[in-house]
Amino acid sequence: MSAFKQALRSIRRSPYQALAAILVLFLTFFIGYSLLLFLLGSAKVLQYFETRPQVTGFFSQDTKLEDLQKLQATLQAEPYVQNVELITQQKALEIYQTQTANDPMLQELVTADILPPSLEVSTATIDDLAKVAETMKTMEGIDEVVYQQDVIDNLRYWTTTLRQIGFSVLGVFLFTSLLIIILITSMRIASKRYEIKVMRLVGATQWYVMRPFLIEGMLYGAIGASISWGVVYVVLLYATPAIQSFFGEIQLLPVPPEMMFALLGVGVASAVFLGFLAGLMSTRRLFRV
Numbered sequence: 001m002s003a004f005k006q007a008l009r010s011i012r013r014s015p016y017q018a019l020a021a022i023l024v025l026f027l028t029f030f031i032g033y034s035l036l037l038f039l040l041g042s043a044k045v046l047q048y049f050e051t052r053p054q055v056t057g058f059f060s061q062d063t064k065l066e067d068l069q070k071l072q073a074t075l076q077a078e079p080y081v082q083n084v085e086l087i088t089q090q091k092a093l094e095i096y097q098t099q100t101a102n103d104p105m106l107q108e109l110v111t112a113d114i115l116p117p118s119l120e121v122s123t124a125t126i127d128d129l130a131k132v133a134e135t136m137k138t139m140e141g142i143d144e145v146v147y148q149q150d151v152i153d154n155l156r157y158w159t160t161t162l163r164q165i166g167f168s169v170l171g172v173f174l175f176t177s178l179l180i181i182i183l184i185t186s187m188r189i190a191s192k193r194y195e196i197k198v199m200r201l202v203g204a205t206q207w208y209v210m211r212p213f214l215i216e217g218m219l220y221g222a223i224g225a226s227i228s229w230g231v232v233y234v235v236l237l238y239a240t241p242a243i244q245s246f247f248g249e250i251q252l253l254p255v256p257p258e259m260m261f262a263l264l265g266v267g268v269a270s271a272v273f274l275g276f277l278a279g280l281m282s283t284r285r286l287f288r289v
Contacts, residue, residue: 033228080131129148220275
């Protein structure tokens with residue numbers, strides 16, 4: 001009988017032990033897949049903000065257009081400034097009307113006279129935002145300066161924190177999965193101790209004895225990782241409209257199918273290696289004993 005068939009027969013004979021191992025591996029790789037997708041999504045969100053560094057300076061309503069144009073030219077001359085856009089009161093009103101198109105009541109209450117003109121400055125890098133902000137604060141007629149540095153810093157902080165928590169939880173589950181597969185494989189070995197002893201007496205090699213147990217651990221890993229990938233993919237497909245509507249113009253979803261299949265390959269390969277390692281540790285202990 002081949003080692004693969006022996007492993008399948010062993011799984012069928014003890015379905016509850018096999019189910020426990022597969023369930024733990026399912027949870028482990030569900031967390032792993034979710035964590036990787038979160039990291040990919042957070043990297044895209046950070047990239048979106050980092051490639052759109054912008055400082056907005058709001059001026060008082062009585063600031064003259066000529067003065068704003070001079071300030072625009074002064075900022076545009078700075079080497080670290082990419083673009084400076086002048087938002088007049090009339091243009092600000094048009095933007096406001098576009099954003100409140102579904103609520104005519106709000107549009108009736110707002111006129112161009114009460115909206116402040118502004119300058120929107122784009123820089124080459126995030127590090128240049130503070131320079132522009134300090135320059136704009138000294139300009140005549142400035143009321144408020146707003147820029148995205150605090151948003152990006154907060155995103156980085158929470159992304160780093162969640163990444164650390166995610167990897168810690170994943171590490172605990174990986175260790176738990178390893179221990180459970182070792183325990184189940186050791187129980188398999190204990191139940192076949194007499195059979196293994198006879199096989200060794202008639203000349204069976206260590207590799208021949210070890211193969212069914214190694215394959216069994218690898219099967220646990222492959223099944224658990226595959227099922228968890230399928231569940232994650234289905235959940236992601238159903239959640240795509242809600243997630244994308246939340247992030248708006250930041251294109252996070254849908255995840256390309258080739259990326260998901262690459263994720264499947266990496267996950268199954270990792271799970272198979274984990275099962276192989278657990279089986280190897282259990283069988284090596286057998287031969288040491």
